Amino acid sequence: MAAFVSECPDEQEMRRNLLEEFRSVTLSQAYHKIWFTLCKGLNEGSRRFPDQYIDTCSKLWDLLTQSEIPSPVRIMDFGGGTGETTEPIFRKMEALNKQMFISVEEPHEDYLRKYKEIINNISKASIDITYSGPFQDYYGHSVEDLRAKKAYPQHLQDTVLALHVLYHLTSIFDDPFDPYENMKQAIFAMYAILKPGGQMVIVLANHAVNIIGSASLKCFEVLFPHTLGNQKLLFEVWQNLLFDGGIADVLDASFPKFRAIVQQENVVDHVVLPTLAEVGIAASICCLLGLCADKSPFDQRVVQFCMDYVKTDGYKHGLYLDSEGMWVFPMKTYYITIQKVAIE
Numbered sequence: 001m002a003a004f005v006s007e008c009p010d011e012q013e014m015r016r017n018l019l020e021e022f023r024s025v026t027l028s029q030a031y032h033k034i035w036f037t038l039c040k041g042l043n044e045g046s047r048r049f050p051d052q053y054i055d056t057c058s059k060l061w062d063l064l065t066q067s068e069i070p071s072p073v074r075i076m077d078f079g080g081g082t083g084e085t086t087e088p089i090f091r092k093m094e095a096l097n098k099q100m101f102i103s104v105e106e107p108h109e110d111y112l113r114k115y116k117e118i119i120n121n122i123s124k125a126s127i128d129i130t131y132s133g134p135f136q137d138y139y140g141h142s143v144e145d146l147r148a149k150k151a152y153p154q155h156l157q158d159t160v161l162a163l164h165v166l167y168h169l170t171s172i173f174d175d176p177f178d179p180y181e182n183m184k185q186a187i188f189a190m191y192a193i194l195k196p197g198g199q200m201v202i203v204l205a206n207h208a209v210n211i212i213g214s215a216s217l218k219c220f221e222v223l224f225p226h227t228l229g230n231q232k233l234l235f236e237v238w239q240n241l242l243f244d245g246g247i248a249d250v251l252d253a254s255f256p257k258f259r260a261i262v263q264q265e266n267v268v269d270h271v272v273l274p275t276l277a278e279v280g281i282a283a284s285i286c287c288l289l290g291l292c293a294d295k296s297p298f299d300q301r302v303v304q305f306c307m308d309y310v311k312t313d314g315y316k317h318g319l320y321l322d323s324e325g326m327w328v329f330p331m332k333t334y335y336i337t338i339q340k341v342a343i344e
């Protein structure tokens, strides 16, 4: 199949407008705009592929109800965002008459405020603790220290969640660069507050096999060649520890009184957007991992590069134009569960 070479006038106008939008923004502002475009594409994908689409809430509910949900149930949500993803889960628990104590870690203050509002409107749910610092604040601290600074609740948790958040532990520009240590420390922080018999659920897109990862690898190779090895190493760490389950041995070595039982499933979502320019924007998200709180100026060449990349190489990663004139690409996402089992 040939690369996509022709461009309609709408396409050119959208490209100009988007490039203008990304001209003088911070890394943080750019990240949130890109995330918004990707979400828009995922929502459209869920409408167009209802048979194939498995929304995070349904999948999460399947995983959480594999065993009886206790009441009260204690849940800690790391990088909880606005709470919109977990709200349907809490509503289902409310319908089952379960009492819920919810703790949330989320560095974005506005998101955290919205999360609290959601919980306040659910009759059977109440907030236990909220913490507005990043994951990095947990690294290397004891449970007691973290409880003292209200980064952890006082009780161990039945369920710990990290939904589409572990991307943010490492930036490609970090020096020193240690994605293995960052991932290990973040998962230790979640495992330490999980009660014996409890379950952790991690959701993470496998960008290394998605157009998003290929666009970022190529972009770094051309614009920031010194970081290319870092990006490859980051994807290797995700693969070894999470997608291949290597985290089980790492946890067992550090928490010898417990056995970690790790399981993974993956689903392929579809991202559907009206223009190649927007596909390029969505595909650039991997270039901003670990930078979503950074107020430094964004380099507009990143989105420009990704727009060009999807146009010439997108088809190699499953991008196609459907019969209704919309651009569609697949995105493989993993659901990883880690159960913490006490050794007798």
Ligand SMILES: C[S@@+](CC[C@H](N)C(=O)[O-])C[C@H]1O[C@@H](n2cnc3c(N)ncnc32)[C@H](O)[C@@H]1O
Residues within 6 Å of the ligand: 035, 078, 079, 080, 081, 082, 083, 084, 085, 086, 105, 106, 107, 108, 111, 133, 134, 135, 136, 162, 163, 164, 165, 168, 169, 292
């Ligand atoms: C893609 S959103 C996912 C939000 C939510 N879990 C959901 O699934 O809807 C990623 C979230 O991670 C948060 N985040 C960013 N950097 C973080 C860090 N270093 N530690 C913890 N959370 C972080 C962001 O503020 C954002 O709310």
